[in-house]
Amino acid sequence: MDKIDKSLLEKVSSLHEIKLGAFNIRKNGEVLERKTSGEIDIVPKKDKPGIDIIIKPNVQNKAVHIPVIITAGGLNDLVYNDFYVGENSFVTIVAGCGIHNTSNIDSVHNGIHSFHLGKNSHIKYIERHVGEGKGKGGKILNPTTKIYQKENSIMEIETLQLGGVTSSVRKTYARLGENAQLNVQENILTEDKETATTLFKVTLEGKNSKVEVVSHSVAKGKSYQEFKSDLIGKAECFGHVECDGILLDNARIVSVPMIDAINSDASLVHEAAIGKIAGDELIKLMTLGLSEEEAEDVIIKGFLMG
16 A cells, blocks of 8 residues: 555545454455454455445444545446444444545445344444545545444444545435434535535334434535435434534535324424524634634534534
C-alpha cells in the first residue's frame, strides 16, 4: 500500500483503535488483504462480488473491519456483504469507503450490506465515508443497509460523512422482532454543490421493539440534503426519529417524515429542526479571540461529533 492507501484506510477504518478479530480490505474492486479467526469467518461469494461474514455464537468483544478504498478514476464498484451474527455475540463491525479521485471521470462505490442478528446478539456498526482528490471526477458513495433482528437483539449504527463526497444516497431498511432495539446516529456534512439523500424505513414487527434515529446534518455552500424516514408499527412498540440540521450560505435541507401506526399500541414520533447557527453562539466564541469562520467550525464540529 502507498501513502494514499494508508491515509484512506486510517480515515475510514481506524484500524489501530479497535482490537482486530478479522478483516477484509478491498481496493479498486479487488481484495487487497484478508484475515479470519476461529470465531469469525469471511467467505467470498461465488455468484456475485462480496463476502459472507459469519460470526459464531457467544463471541464477545471482537471486531471485524471491512474497509473499501478507491484510487482509480472511472471505477464503478459494487459489492454485496452479508453478516450472520450468532446468538449471544457482541461484536463491533467497522466499514466504510474512501475515494481518492484525481481524474475527471466519476468514481462510484455501491455497498449493499445485510445484517442477520440472532437472538440476544449485539452489534455496533461504524460506517465512515470520505471523498478527496482534486480531479473534476465525482466521488460518489451509495450505501444500502438491510437489517433483520431477532428477539432481544441490539444494533447500534454510527455513520459519518464529513465533506468531500460529491453525492450519496444512503438507504437503510430494518425489521425488528420482539424486544429488538435499533439505535442510529447519523452525521453528515455537505459543501459546495454536494448532495446527500438519506432514506430510513423501519418496520417494528415484534412486541416491545424499539428504534431511535438521530440525524445531525450541516449543509454549506450550495449543497443539498434530503432526509426521509418511514416508521411502521405493527405491534406494541416505540419509534423516535430526530432530524437536526444547520444551514450556512445558500444550502438547503429537506426533512420528510412518514409514520404508520398499524397497531393501536404503537408509539411513533418524528421531530425536525433546521436553521442557522445562533448569533449569540458565534459572538461568545469570537470574544475568545476566534474569527467568525473559526467560531463556525467549532460549533459545527461540536454539533456533528458531540
